[in-house]
Amino acid sequence: MPAPAEVIERLKWLRDEINYHNYLYYVLDQPKISDEDYDALMRELKELEEQYPELITPDSPTQRIGAAPSEKFESVPHRVPMLSLDDAFSETEVLEFDERVRRLLDIPGPIEYTVEPKMDGLAVELTYENGVFVRGSTRGDGYFGEDVTQNLRTIRQIPLRLIHRHLDIPELIDVRGEVFMTKDAFYALNAEREKAGLPPFANPRNAAAGSLRQLDPNVTRKRQLDCFFYGVGAVSGHRFRTQWDILSSLKKWGLKINPHSKKVKAIKEAIHHYEHLRDIRPTLPYEIDGMVIKVNDLEYQKRLGSKARSPRWAVAFKFEAAQAVTKILDIELSVGRTGAVTPVAIMEPVKVGGVVVSRATLHNQDEIARKDVRVGDWVIIRRAGDVIPEVVRPLKERRSGNEVPFTMPKACPVCHTPLEKKEDEAVWRCPNPDCFPRLVKKISHFASKNAMNIEGLGGKVAELLVTNGLVRDISDLFKLKMPDLMSLEGFAEKSAQNLIDAISKSKNAPLSKLIYALGIRHVGEVTAQILARQFGSIERLKEASQDELEAIEGIGPEVAKSIRNWFKDEDNLKVLEALKEAGFDLGAREGGPQKTPDNPISQKTFLFTGGLKNFSREEAKAAVLERGGSVTNSVSRRVDFVVVGEKPGSKLEKAQKLGLKIISEDEFLNLLGGLNDDNTE
Numbered sequence: 001m002p003a004p005a006e007v008i009e010r011l012k013w014l015r016d017e018i019n020y021h022n023y024l025y026y027v028l029d030q031p032k033i034s035d036e037d038y039d040a041l042m043r044e045l046k047e048l049e050e051q052y053p054e055l056i057t058p059d060s061p062t063q064r065i066g067a068a069p070s071e072k073f074e075s076v077p078h079r080v081p082m083l084s085l086d087d088a089f090s091e092t093e094v095l096e097f098d099e100r101v102r103r104l105l106d107i108p109g110p111i112e113y114t115v116e117p118k119m120d121g122l123a124v125e126l127t128y129e130n131g132v133f134v135r136g137s138t139r140g141d142g143y144f145g146e147d148v149t150q151n152l153r154t155i156r157q158i159p160l161r162l163i164h165r166h167l168d169i170p171e172l173i174d175v176r177g178e179v180f181m182t183k184d185a186f187y188a189l190n191a192e193r194e195k196a197g198l199p200p201f202a203n204p205r206n207a208a209a210g211s212l213r214q215l216d217p218n219v220t221r222k223r224q225l226d227c228f229f230y231g232v233g234a235v236s237g238h239r240f241r242t243q244w245d246i247l248s249s250l251k252k253w254g255l256k257i258n259p260h261s262k263k264v265k266a267i268k269e270a271i272h273h274y275e276h277l278r279d280i281r282p283t284l285p286y287e288i289d290g291m292v293i294k295v296n297d298l299e300y301q302k303r304l305g306s307k308a309r310s311p312r313w314a315v316a317f318k319f320e321a322a323q324a325v326t327k328i329l330d331i332e333l334s335v336g337r338t339g340a341v342t343p344v345a346i347m348e349p350v351k352v353g354g355v356v357v358s359r360a361t362l363h364n365q366d367e368i369a370r371k372d373v374r375v376g377d378w379v380i381i382r383r384a385g386d387v388i389p390e391v392v393r394p395l396k397e398r399r400s401g402n403e404v405p406f407t408m409p410k411a412c413p414v415c416h417t418p419l420e421k422k423e424d425e426a427v428w429r430c431p432n433p434d435c436f437p438r439l440v441k442k443i444s445h446f447a448s449k450n451a452m453n454i455e456g457l458g459g460k461v462a463e464l465l466v467t468n469g470l471v472r473d474i475s476d477l478f479k480l481k482m483p484d485l486m487s488l489e490g491f492a493e494k495s496a497q498n499l500i501d502a503i504s505k506s507k508n509a510p511l512s513k514l515i516y517a518l519g520i521r522h523v524g525e526v527t528a529q530i531l532a533r534q535f536g537s538i539e540r541l542k543e544a545s546q547d548e549l550e551a552i553e554g555i556g557p558e559v560a561k562s563i564r565n566w567f568k569d570e571d572n573l574k575v576l577e578a579l580k581e582a583g584f585d586l587g588a589r590e591g592g593p594q595k596t597p598d599n600p601i602s603q604k605t606f607l608f609t610g611g612l613k614n615f616s617r618e619e620a621k622a623a624v625l626e627r628g629g630s631v632t633n634s635v636s637r638r639v640d641f642v643v644v645g646e647k648p649g650s651k652l653e654k655a656q657k658l659g660l661k662i663i664s665e666d667e668f669l670n671l672l673g674g675l676n677d678d679n680t681e
């Protein structure tokens, strides 16, 4: 019987929708829907395709893994494809998996499995040749991944050389593992991003992926990533017999494996371990989203084989997200430092996943409209692991008719300035730089530990200073006098003097701290460091053109624009003038590039490809930066020199097409050498 038209329609819709979310999740590391919502879409697609197998297309998301590697990185083939895993959401499904396995193997009795926590990070493959780490890549689409070797090298837990002491090392081995971020590192990173006006990562998994897939390994280095290993791809010069043998061997070679992994005699025991992991989950320092069950015997694994996107010998037994039902009492608006106005649901306190919550984010007006959430609604809220709770959906059947739909006010709830919204953004912003919460947050950000580190100037004091009219912008801090402070509640002579000293001392903070403290949108700590290194002074940064900024590795068009806009703003320029009067030397060079006219590298943009003999990429880059040049990873007309190493990749072709200047490593050395007179004794 041919499929009805609505089924064909629905299939097409599901595929488009899932492909779109795959792109947001795998390429941008910024998902728009929760994993549960995504899994529900996938389930529906799978069920429809099972019913109408003739409608399965090779490009259906059910037939494919992840997403194609991004153009930004060199692509690396996986010698053995890196597959995904089938999901199971209930004990019944796990028992069915066990039955299927035993039926296919024709084994009536119980069989052995390994059970391992399912790390919620991103899969990577690392190649060790004679024990030396030579290349690492992301899973990508399972067949080709992205070359992230330099970034993986920055993760301290990843050995650059395997340990030989207990077990001989294979000539060649591709090991597989999961790069992840601990919960603590995730919270700290998001707090920093929010301060910088950047969108927070949805969960530690996206944070880990976003941190590893960075063009600048220096950014990755600062992100506190970690890695557990759980499998192998191609191997030569060694034989493994079981999955448990793989795990114990990896451990002997110095590759970290998850300590909560276990070998079990039968599926029942696997289910017990699942319950145990579910219990200890909140106490683990990292996120896990389930448990992976694998047939232990590798001979059996071979006999079972794989389907298009997943092996038949393993299954991911996923945890359910904790949910609860409660009532929305109110929707409050919170104004952030950059003016973003975020609606927050105030709820009757309810316990979900062991924690009492009373606030949940509603993200923005579009989300509220999409879900049709109203004040007075009974709603399902969800907390997946440690992630900030969110409203899943209202229970419309429980409505009394008195619920009030939410409309975003036209004006700021605090200062009543009309709100503004950019076309391509979902957030509304209060444009008034003097808006009370904005001002208070701006001051406390300026003073915060990672910025100017002014002790004694937290949110409370900032609020006092602003309310009493003593501070209207950051430069006012430097005009504060003893009597001003002593007139404030809670201040005595000593505390006032301490604050004045701390403020004055902050004038010596390094340039990168000052740049970060200014609170330019999209400029977090790492970007501030890059800018300080590149420009050496505020005055020079102020003069930088959009092109000059964009040419710097690690700085995209959006960030560049935001910096330009900040320095174009009259009010900001006044603040800078006032800081200068207060004693800041904004023209002082700090490190920064030497701009000698006969320096052939100054202000030139370099691109390295194909691996160099004499330099690591980082060294080459440092040499260029020192001489006032910049390094980029993307082939464009802005590149002045393409330095080609031994194994030129696809970037060389692109560079040739664009007619860029291509030089060898020796020629590059010459360019450097011309300047290296301080190296000759």
Ligand SMILES: NC(=O)c1ccc[n+]([C@@H]2O[C@H](COP(=O)([O-])OP(=O)(O)OC[C@H]3O[C@@H](n4cnc5c(N)ncnc54)[C@H](O)[C@@H]3O)[C@@H](O)[C@H]2O)c1
Pocket (backbone or CB within 6 Å): 021, 022, 024, 025, 026, 031, 032, 033, 034, 035, 036, 038, 039, 065, 066, 083, 084, 085, 087, 116, 117, 118, 119, 120, 121, 122, 123, 124, 139, 178, 230, 231, 292, 316
């Ligand atoms: N929210 C969204 O928009 C969105 C979009 C796409 C995907 N997703 C999420 O991603 C999932 C699909 O991603 P996937 O294809 O990576 O599959 P998966 O995450 O369900 O399972 C496969 C992966 O598990 C990981 N893994 C962790 N520990 C392991 C261990 N001990 N042994 C083996 N593998 C281990 C590996 O990275 C492996 O690639 C979906 O279920 C969904 O939750 C969400």
Ligand SMILES: [Zn+2]
Pocket (backbone or CB within 6 Å): 335, 412, 413, 414, 415, 416, 417, 430, 431, 432, 435, 436
């Ligand atoms: Zn306002």
